[in-house]
Amino acid sequence: MVVSGPVAIDLSGKVAIVTGGTRGLGREIAAALAGAGAKVVVCGRTAPESLPAGVEFIAADVRDAEQAQALVDRVVGRHGRLDILVNNAGGSPHADAASASPRFSEAIIRLNLLAPLHMAQAAHAPMAAAGGGSIVNIASVSGIRPSPRTAAYGAAKAGLLNLTQSLAQEWGAAQIRVNAVIAGLMQTEQAEATYGDAEAQAAVAASMPLGRMGTGADLAGAVLWLCSPLAGWVSGARINVDGGGERPYFLDLVKGE
Secondary structure, three states: OOOOOOOOOOOOOEEEEEOOOOOOOHHHHHHHHHOOOEEEEEEOOOOOOOOOEEEEEEEEHHHHHHHHHHHHHHHHHHHHOOEEEEOOOOOOOOOOOOOOOOOHHHHHHHHHHHHHHHHHHHHHHHHHHHHOOEEEEEEHHHHOOOOOOOOHHHHHHHHHHHHHHHHHHHHHOOOOEEEEEEEEOOOOOOHHHOOOOHHHHHHHHHHHOOOOEEEEHHHHHHHHHOOOOOOOOOOOOOOEEEEOOOOHHHHHOOOHH
């Protein structure tokens, strides 16, 4: 069948959890899912001052397996099911790998790798009971190339990509699709801390093949597609949302490039 014209993604009747969905990129993902008709719950350690229309908040620290399970139980108890899980919570400040404390490194790995595993494990039973579901792990280019000054973060995101494919293999029989979105250089509320001042950010944007950094809307579009029937036979995939990727540094050293 050939579909002409715009295709609307309708997630009416679906229930979704977006971790780290109270701000930044996660908030935009949550808003997009709600805009497509899903009932959306976001979580964090503290309640935000406001939320997008159709989005609820439940306090939870998903680095803790018991809190992750309690969060899923509350969502299923309130809404009767769970269809979508977006493991978005993550991040890391810069740190010198030679002097980073064990406590720091362990905290980064708990947030970026173990928390998605805890949430996926908690989501498995209700998704299987509903006849299937979609788990989307928000990964990073730091997991597929060197990540200096965020080494533990890069290693955790690399692990998240392997986890994605492993769970897709294990849980396919339950019709649970597990995919990863590899986010490139994104324009976020912390862009200055990551890239520098406005001039530095403009230079980074100009270096991208599409001439700009990514936005929450770019990320949310990929998540919506992966959670929809349009991606019904997509599982274990790594979807690069990176504007064409970073320019290889060596090209700047080659005469004529």
